[in-house]
Amino acid sequence: ETGVTQTPRHLVMGMTNKKSLKCEQHLGHNAMYWYKQSAKKPLELMFVYSLEERVENNSVPSRFSPECPNSSHLFLHLHTLQPEDSALYLCASSQILQGTDTQYFGPGTRLTVL
Amino acid sequence: RKEVEQDPGPFNVPEGATVAFNCTYSNSASQSFFWYRQDCRKEPKLLMSVYSSGNEDGRFTAQLNRASQYISLLIRDSKLSDSATYLCVVKAGSARQLTFGSGTQLTVLP
Numbered sequence: 001e002t003g004v005t006q007t008p009r010h011l012v013m014g015m016t017n018k019k020s021l022k023c024e025q026h027l028g029h030n031a032m033y034w035y036k037q038s039a040k041k042p043l044e045l046m047f048v049y050s051l052e053e054r055v056e057n058n059s060v061p062s063r064f065s066p067e068c069p070n071s072s073h074l075f076l077h078l079h080t081l082q083p084e085d086s087a088l089y090l091c092a093s094s095q096i097l098q099g100t101d102t103q104y105f106g107p108g109t110r111l112t113v114l
Numbered sequence: 115r116k117e118v119e120q121d122p123g124p125f126n127v128p129e130g131a132t133v134a135f136n137c138t139y140s141n142s143a144s145q146s147f148f149w150y151r152q153d154c155r156k157e158p159k160l161l162m163s164v165y166s167s168g169n170e171d172g173r174f175t176a177q178l179n180r181a182s183q184y185i186s187l188l189i190r191d192s193k194l195s196d197s198a199t200y201l202c203v204v205k206a207g208s209a210r211q212l213t214f215g216s217g218t219q220l221t222v223l224p
Contacts, residue, residue: 040216042116042118042201042213042215042216042217043158043212043214045212055211102160102163103160103212104160105158105159107157108156110155
């Protein structure tokens with residue numbers, strides 16, 4: 001399935017590096033999301049872009065910076081990360097409708113911070 | 115109290131068994147409910163939405179009890195391929211964000 005793609009699939013970086021995660025959705029959706037999944041913890045919503053509005057989880061550190069240039073592309077810029085930021089970062093998209101709007105996930109980027 | 119609570123398991127069942135997972139949620143304003151499935155080292159995928167009247171999709175049956183704030187998933191005639199982590203997911207009203215449970219791990223044994 002190629003509805004939501006993410007690159008890179010794996011990333012190892014040092015604490016002083018700057019890198020970016022990329023997500024692209026081919027489903028014509030109007031909302032995109034970044035989630036963090038750490039071992040043994042529930043998925044944690046980081047950022048939402050919908051209808052040109054950005055919503056963020058206030059607990060996300062400023063070393064994570066999202067960018068959404070259009071409805072099909074979403075980036076997560078990373079800088080001066082910490083080892084505890086190592087996790088699976090999942091992108092999702094949905095079509096906002098009245099009532100339910102199902103989210104479809106990309107395969108994720110597995111990030112390791114050394 | 116967690117917003118969405120699930121028994122983490124693991125549930126180890128033989129092929130052909132019937133297994134049920136439960137989930138409770140704390141936000142009474144929640145309006146949309148889902149079960150997602152996540153295979154090891156893969157992304158979550160929607161298994162089924164959960165409707166007030168209950169719904170069935172093949173071997174899978176989902177139930178919702180709003181009064182008790184409780185959702186269930188029943189899997190009949192378990193297959194080896196059903197082995198995965200099952201995530202209970204809740205959405206409150208018009209909010210964009212989904213709230214995920216930690217998941218229940220199922221292993222179906224030959």
